[in-house]
Amino acid sequence: MNTDFLPIIPVVLPLAVAPFCLLIKHSMFCWWLTVVVMLVSCTTSFFTLGQLNTQNELTYPFGGWEAPVGIEYSIDHLNGVLLFFISSIGLLLTLLYSGSLRWDLKGSRHYFFYTAFLLTFAGLAGVIATADAFNAFVFIEISSLGTYILVALGKDKRALLASYRYLIVGTIGATFFVLGVGILFVLTGSLNFFDISNRLESLEQPAAHFTAMSFIIIGLLIKSAVFPLHAWLPASYKYAPALVTCFFSAISTKVSLYLLIRMLFDVGNVNSLIGRPIIEDIFFFLALISIFFGSFAAYFETDIKKLFAYSSISQVGIIFIGISVATVDGLTASLAHFINHGLTKGFIFAIVCFLGSALGETTFKRFSGIGRVYPVLSGLLVFGCFSLIGVPGTPGFISKFTLISSLVGSGNFILAFSVLLLSILTVAYCWRIVELIYFGEPDVNSAIRRDNEIQIIPLYILLFVLSVCMIYVSFDTTFTIGYAKIAAEQLLF
Numbered sequence: 430m431n432t433d434f435l436p437i438i439p440v441v442l443p444l445a446v447a448p449f450c451l452l453i454k455h456s457m458f459c460w461w462l463t464v465v466v467m468l469v470s471c472t473t474s475f476f477t478l479g480q481l482n483t484q485n486e487l488t489y490p491f492g493g494w495e496a497p498v499g500i501e502y503s504i505d506h507l508n509g510v511l512l513f514f515i516s517s518i519g520l521l522l523t524l525l526y527s528g529s530l531r532w533d534l535k536g537s538r539h540y541f542f543y544t545a546f547l548l549t550f551a552g553l554a555g556v557i558a559t560a561d562a563f564n565a566f567v568f569i570e571i572s573s574l575g576t577y578i579l580v581a582l583g584k585d586k587r588a589l590l591a592s593y594r595y596l597i598v599g600t601i602g603a604t605f606f607v608l609g610v611g612i613l614f615v616l617t618g619s620l621n622f623f624d625i626s627n628r629l630e631s632l633e634q635p636a637a638h639f640t641a642m643s644f645i646i647i648g649l650l651i652k653s654a655v656f657p658l659h660a661w662l663p664a665s666y667k668y669a670p671a672l673v674t675c676f677f678s679a680i681s682t683k684v685s686l687y688l689l690i691r692m693l694f695d696v697g698n699v700n701s702l703i704g705r706p707i708i709e710d711i712f713f714f715l716a717l718i719s720i721f722f723g724s725f726a727a728y729f730e731t732d733i734k735k736l737f738a739y740s741s742i743s744q745v746g747i748i749f750i751g752i753s754v755a756t757v758d759g760l761t762a763s764l765a766h767f768i769n770h771g772l773t774k775g776f777i778f779a780i781v782c783f784l785g786s787a788l789g790e791t792t793f794k795r796f797s798g799i800g801r802v803y804p805v806l807s808g809l810l811v812f813g814c815f816s817l818i819g820v821p822g823t824p825g826f827i828s829k830f831t832l833i834s835s836l837v838g839s840g841n842f843i844l845a846f847s848v849l850l851l852s853i854l855t856v857a858y859c860w861r862i863v864e865l866i867y868f869g870e871p872d873v874n875s876a877i878r879r880d881n882e883i884q885i886i887p888l889y890i891l892l893f894v895l896s897v898c899m900i901y902v903s904f905d906t907t908f909t910i911g912y913a914k915i916a917a918e919q920l921l922f
Contacts, residue, residue, distance in 0.1 A: 435477045436489050436502040436558045439470035439516055440568075443551035447544050456539035460523070463543045467520040470554070474513040481509050485919070488560070501621055503560040507764065507916035510908070511687055512557050514768055515680045518775055519550055525891040526672050526779060542582055542670070549575030549676075553684045560622045562610045562696070565688060566603065569652070573599045576681070583668040591664035598661045602651030609644030612637060613696075622696050629696075645692050652685035655749065656719040659742050666738040667791070671782030674734065678741065679775030683767050686748055690763075693752070694920040712753035717847055719746035724854035728861070733781050733791040736858060737774065740817060743851060744770050750844055751832055757917045758835030762828050764913035769816070769824035769902065776895045777813035780806050783888050796862075797869030807866045809892055814859035816899065819852045824899050827906055 443466050450459040480487055487504045504512065552572025559565050581592035614620055616637055617628040629638060654662040666674050723743025730736040751763025784799060784806060785791035800807035816823035829848060836845035902909050
């Protein structure tokens, strides 16, 4: 059976179904359509991942047009795992967490939500699957369009401001990216990733090559919420609907970082870029400043959602450290942290958003003493914090340990110490949460919404599945470290 078409199903299917949600305007029917799309995408991604056990890469020329004339979709060990991960998270959230929409949105707007959600997923899947630089830009814009709408749908009026800020910042990032792609096209006459890479090897215009990649890097750094280009992230997490926050925290910035890695190592001839001292210094600086700024901002934050948003900025710094050292072990740790951190943050925000809905707000004042009302959810939240810290037996430990080992082995003791210091800083702001929910005095004005109890059973099922996944990847590293190492070797060699 010919399975070459598998890479395009998670891209084409949600794009085709999204208009039907907009036309039908029936909440339950749109939900069913979304669940079916996510189920098919997840199943397809799983089979695609299985195919990679027998072959290193699956390619599909869209419309039968071969590269560089046509648009090629390509799945290898790097994006195969990521595509399966985002499909699985999307399926779990839409299947088990969509009930949160009844408190976040008016019923008349649910169909609009599912339309934007499918567009966002299609854009993210397209960015992951495509092997065409301009096509990547198109899918970035599709996902951004859906994202702007999803954030703006938040019930707080400040969601519109957060969406507008994200729109401005995202447009600037996309402009830088497409300018870089345009320069590469002028230099090579091609938009295909691998064709560009081959032509750049024989190109004797290092200044133009450096300029093109600089534009691309800046654009993707903005999309990845790296300090100081992070301003859009906390507000988006805070005011977006609960389902959107969970989805974004697990996936959104990870896809931008994936594209950055792809452009650096597969397209941009990384040896000529990372080898430049200025590029190395910039990446090291961004990694360290993101780690420390994100951690300190999280420590002084008084809103739970924003605290974990700033925590995401610091965790992105870990990924950047692995990228900057450009070794197999360092890159393996970065790629593994993609999955581990995505699982952890999706897990944490599912709990935080539910509790925020029950309490009416996510401020520290409202969360005070919540451990006495929801002891199970509070305990699971602490478990998620343990993963952020990197406690043994959690996903965060695996990727941090791998990264520290690679840094010590290569003599980068300052960076290794920085990762250890991050764990200490993470302990500081996570302890604030533990102290708050277990030892704080309950807010007398915090009325618990008992109608949320209806939604707690699907939430427990979701958290159980995510907990099993987190524990599994903590002890069996085949899926994370194993695939990440294969992907790192393919990227570097």
